[in-house]
Amino acid sequence: MTQPATTPAPAAPTAGTLAFTKGHGTHNDFVLVADPEGALDLRPEQVRRLADRRGGVGGDGVIRLAPTAALARAGERAAQEALEQEPGAVWFMDYRNADGSVAEMCGNGVRVFAAFAEQLGLADLTTGPLSLGTRAGVKRVTKEPGGWYAVDMGAWFLPAGDVAVAQGYDAAVAVRGWSQPRPALSVDLGNPHTVVALSSVEELDGLDLGRAPEVAPVPPHGTNVELVVPLGEEDGPDGPVGRLRMRVHERGVGETPSCGTGACAAALAVRTWQGGSSGAGAPDTWRVEVPGGEVRVRVLDGGTVELAGPAELVYSGELTL
Numbered sequence: 001m002t003q004p005a006t007t008p009a010p011a012a013p014t015a016g017t018l019a020f021t022k023g024h025g026t027h028n029d030f031v032l033v034a035d036p037e038g039a040l041d042l043r044p045e046q047v048r049r050l051a052d053r054r055g056g057v058g059g060d061g062v063i064r065l066a067p068t069a070a071l072a073r074a075g076e077r078a079a080q081e082a083l084e085q086e087p088g089a090v091w092f093m094d095y096r097n098a099d100g101s102v103a104e105m106c107g108n109g110v111r112v113f114a115a116f117a118e119q120l121g122l123a124d125l126t127t128g129p130l131s132l133g134t135r136a137g138v139k140r141v142t143k144e145p146g147g148w149y150a151v152d153m154g155a156w157f158l159p160a161g162d163v164a165v166a167q168g169y170d171a172a173v174a175v176r177g178w179s180q181p182r183p184a185l186s187v188d189l190g191n192p193h194t195v196v197a198l199s200s201v202e203e204l205d206g207l208d209l210g211r212a213p214e215v216a217p218v219p220p221h222g223t224n225v226e227l228v229v230p231l232g233e234e235d236g237p238d239g240p241v242g243r244l245r246m247r248v249h250e251r252g253v254g255e256t257p258s259c260g261t262g263a264c265a266a267a268l269a270v271r272t273w274q275g276g277s278s279g280a281g282a283p284d285t286w287r288v289e290v291p292g293g294e295v296r297v298r299v300l301d302g303g304t305v306e307l308a309g310p311a312e313l314v315y316s317g318e319l320t321l
């Protein structure tokens, strides 16, 4: 049975049932589970059931909100590191892909996590930022006047380093229907991405992403693949704003309507292609259009990257597991 999204989920799961909230960020959708004691052992088959669009709730991923300290005590290294990095990171985002695999990070998920923490009364973003632990370090979320959530995603890097900057490419991607693989750039946002540029929106719209693109060399831990079309620049209040359109095939999921870390990777790849490692002459701010909406990516002073966009909580309910 569903309840309005404003009704807080029960404090703890009862035996055999699991309280959840459904949310999305630009239609990248998640099943959110509150685990305030850090006592929930979410097994991969349970994640798959929650994410199942026919036999469960349905989502591209499952997000467990748990106390960072409890996970650290239980031996979760990323939680221990999060507390060392920032003792105020009280809550931790345990992110799983729809296939049950564990992922380091989810950019859209962080925003929706923040909205979930607000709904549960665990955070008040009107009084200041929320710092939360993830497997890719602590992320700080602020709420913008228009209601969007902005996340400092932290540092990013090109795994192939200077070689990739000099050549612009360090990998090749083959999509079903292409006569040959195309050059691509690997970008690490805490989770792995491989970005390919296409020449037109028509080509992007016509892509067959029903099967995972093949990437060479084969990434050791898999990768998310972003297909991007640069759309030029426009004037913004603080300087030029680059525009991109993107589709994405997510590791552990398939094609999704949006990917926050993927949008950052796409903007950073295009910025590198235009301006090298410093991005000289390329915009610092990017509007990234995805099938599920639009997000904003900004390279911040100090070299970190910010992702901003909406977060929606849709309904809450209880599932028999």
Ligand SMILES: N[C@@H](CCC[C@H](N)C(=O)O)C(=O)O
Binding pocket: 028, 061, 097, 102, 103, 104, 105, 106, 107, 108, 109, 191, 192, 224, 250, 251, 252, 253, 258, 259, 260, 261, 262
């Ligand atoms: N949709 C997320 C990314 C989720 C994890 C990804 N599938 C992976 O395995 O790395 C986002 O918004 O960043």
